[in-house]
Amino acid sequence: MVKTIGVVTSGGDAPGMNAAIRAVTRLASALGFRVLGFERGWEGLINNLFRLLTPRSVGGIIQLGGTILLTSRCPEFKTWEGIRKAADNLAADNVDGLVVIGGEGSFRGALELSRETGALIVGVPATIDNDVYGSDETIGFDTAVNTAVAEIDKIRDTAISHERVFVVEVMGRRRGFLAATVGLTVGAEVILVPEVSIDMEEVFRTVKENAAKGKRSGIIVAAEGVGDTRRIAEEIEAKTGAEVRLSIVGYAQRGGSPTARSRLLASLFAEEAVQLIMQGVGNRVVGLQKGLITNISLEETCKNQKTLDTRLLKLAKTLAT
Ligand code: ADP
Numbered sequence: 256m257v258k259t260i261g262v263v264t265s266g267g268d269a270p271g272m273n274a275a276i277r278a279v280t281r282l283a284s285a286l287g288f289r290v291l292g293f294e295r296g297w298e299g300l301i302n303n304l305f306r307l308l309t310p311r312s313v314g315g316i317i318q319l320g321g322t323i324l325l326t327s328r329c330p331e332f333k334t335w336e337g338i339r340k341a342a343d344n345l346a347a348d349n350v351d352g353l354v355v356i357g358g359e360g361s362f363r364g365a366l367e368l369s370r371e372t373g374a375l376i377v378g379v380p381a382t383i384d385n386d387v388y389g390s391d392e393t394i395g396f397d398t399a400v401n402t403a404v405a406e407i408d409k410i411r412d413t414a415i416s417h418e419r420v421f422v423v424e425v426m427g428r429r430r431g432f433l434a435a436t437v438g439l440t441v442g443a444e445v446i447l448v449p450e451v452s453i454d455m456e457e458v459f460r461t462v463k464e465n466a467a468k469g470k471r472s473g474i475i476v477a478a479e480g481v482g483d484t485r486r487i488a489e490e491i492e493a494k495t496g497a498e499v500r501l502s503i504v505g506y507a508q509r510g511g512s513p514t515a516r517s518r519l520l521a522s523l524f525a526e527e528a529v530q531l532i533m534q535g536v537g538n539r540v541v542g543l544q545k546g547l548i549t550n551i552s553l554e555e556t557c558k559n560q561k562t563l564d565t566r567l568l569k570l571a572k573t574l575a576t
Contacts (some may be wrong), residue, residue, distance in 0.1 A: 256382070259289045260532060261345065261353040261374070262308065264322040265296035265329075265361035268509055269395025271517035272322040273436040278525030279379075284310050286533060291348060296357070297332035297364055300341035303348070320510040325376060326357075332364050342371035346397050350374050351418070352532035354525070356383030358393070359557075364541060366553045375537025377528040378553060380438045381521070385432035385511055388559040389551040390542025394524065397516035399508045402437050406504050407441040407474060415539040416474040417498070420462060422488040424503040427478035431563050435510070438476035439571040445473075446571055447487070449480035455490060462495040473497075498522045523548050 260283045264272045273573035280290045290308040293299035306312075308350065316323055331337035345353065352375040355365045362378045369376045380387035383399035403425050414421045423443075424433070427433045431448025438446030445458055446464055458475070465473055475491070477484050485501050527541040527548045539550040 258287070258351045259291060259349050260529070261291045261293055261305070261348070261350040262324070263293040263296060263353065263355055264324045264326045265298060265355060265357035266326065267307040267358060267384070268321050268511075269358075269383050269393070270320040270398035270511055270513035271394035271521040272326075272356055272381050273319045274513055274518040275379055275381060275394055276308070276322065276324060276523035276524050277317055278522045279311050279354050279427065279440040279529055280313045282526060284355070286529070291350065292324045294325040295329075296361070297329040297337070297341065298327050299324070299329055299509040300344055301329070301337050303344040305348070318512050319539065320512055322356075329387065329567075332367075338367050338371050341368055345372050345374045349505075352537065353375065354379055354528045354532070356381045356394075357555060358384060358507050359387055361489070362387070362553060363557050366557050369538050369553060375532050375535065377531050377537060377550075378540035378556065379524045379528050380540065381479055384427060384430050384435060386430040386561055387540070387542070388561040389540055389549075389556045390544070391569060394517055394521045395513065396433070398442065398511060398518075399433055399516045401514055402508050402511055403433065403437045403504050404440050406507070407437065407476070409470070410442065410502050411441070411474055418471040419498045419500055420473040420475065420491065421565060422475045422477055422484055422491070422499060422501045424477050424479050424484040426504070426508050428480040429476045430480070434476050434478035435567045435571070439449060439567055439574070441474055442478065442575055443474045443571060444470070444575045445475040446568050447475065447477040447481045448563065449478055451565065451568065455480060458491060459494045462491055462497050466497060468494070505517040537568050
């Protein structure tokens with residue numbers, strides 16, 4: 256009897272999701288599994304919208320950002336009826352295992368679904384926010400970091416020429432992993448993240464001290480979740496006398512061709528996910544821990560919050576003196 260694996264991408268898209276879809280499809284197909292790609296995230300499971308994925312149908316997508324399966328936020332999945340419909344569809348389609356490629360929210364949905372379905376569910380962390388507990392890194396994070404860094408390097412050119420300070424807003428409504436890594440790697444003078452309350456006086460002092468030291472321009476990287484970045488920029492200008500501009504990197508961070516690193520993680524995570532399902536193991540989320548591919552329980556991922564290592568912020572501050 257042919258066994259069936261389902262694949263779904265859910266929540267915010269991340270570059271490298273396609274590389275993960277490709278890897279899951281090819282690994283599972285090689286083992287004789289039928290692979291179904293559910294469309295538009297949880298919506299596809301609720302409405303039983305899927306397409307057959309074959310090694311050939313996932314050709315030419317490893318280098319593409321976004322997700323060929325499309326994705327969505329699906330409020331209906333937060334209801335018991337929604338979950339029930341999805342579970343019934345999985346049973347009707349004879350799905351034995353489901354690979355969920357997404358972030359924290361998608362895994363909370365997966366945990367709810369796991370209570371209603373017999374299918375083995377394995378999560379594959381993919382989000383530019385890098386905020387999945389149990390994995391040091393998520394698919395798409397490295398790409399988003401590199402996209403933001405490339406943008407900010409350009410902004411620095413004009414900052415230097417015009418002797419301006421730029422507040423650059425990067426994505427991260429709740430978490431500052433992206434802002435911290437981007438801030439450190441562009442050499443930002445100040446990094447603002449949602450996890451640390453902002454001391455505006457300290458920001459003013461840093462900008463003024465830098466000017467006194469002969470630093471005529473500067474970059475302040477702020478995660479979008481820290482508040483109204485336009486107001487922050489205006490306040491800094493008013494209190495320091497520096498000429499301050501705001502630049503928002505925006506949705507470009509979510510797209511683009513995945514870096515080699517994001518494709519590598521996608522392939523390794525997919526391999527672990529397919530292996531778990533082959534072994535009859537479900538309710539797991541794969542991840543990277545200290546350089547090794549690992550997996551932890553879905554419950555543990557959902558129960559815990561990954562913490563930002565604030566040493567990164569300290570190091571960035573020291574390096575920007
Ligand atoms: P991400 O997976 O990128 O974190 P979201 O937080 O938007 O994205 O979550 C994606 C989807 O997962 C939501 O639109 C919803 O359908 C589902 N989801 C999130 N939280 C829950 C929950 N507690 N119960 C059931 N489904 C959920």
